[in-house]
Amino acid sequence: MPNLQQIERPKENKMERDVRETLSDLIREQVIHALGWPMDLHSVQVRKVWNDHYRVNVFVGESALSVSLAHSYFLVVDSDGRLIGSTPKITKLY
DSSP: OOOOOHSSSSSOOOOHHHHHHHHHHHHHHHHHHOOOOOOEEEEEEEEEEEEEEEEEEEOOOSSSOOOOEEEEEEEEEOOTTTTTEEEEEOOOOO
């Protein structure tokens, strides 16, 4: 039986999904470029919060059992997906 979120979420077509995935990839690349590439990078999670605001979580760990959240940012992007603001500020660490 579907939960409430599944019922209320409108279906997205393939083109919308492709645009969302491309935008997420662009945001992910900009964050890693600004932060640097952690040696034990596991994944970079990009989640749209609303409109042009995103939450990005950077996970590190040598194996699936040792993954931890290393960095988390609240981002604002422009209509082209370019990063225009970050809280906290992304600084080059790697």
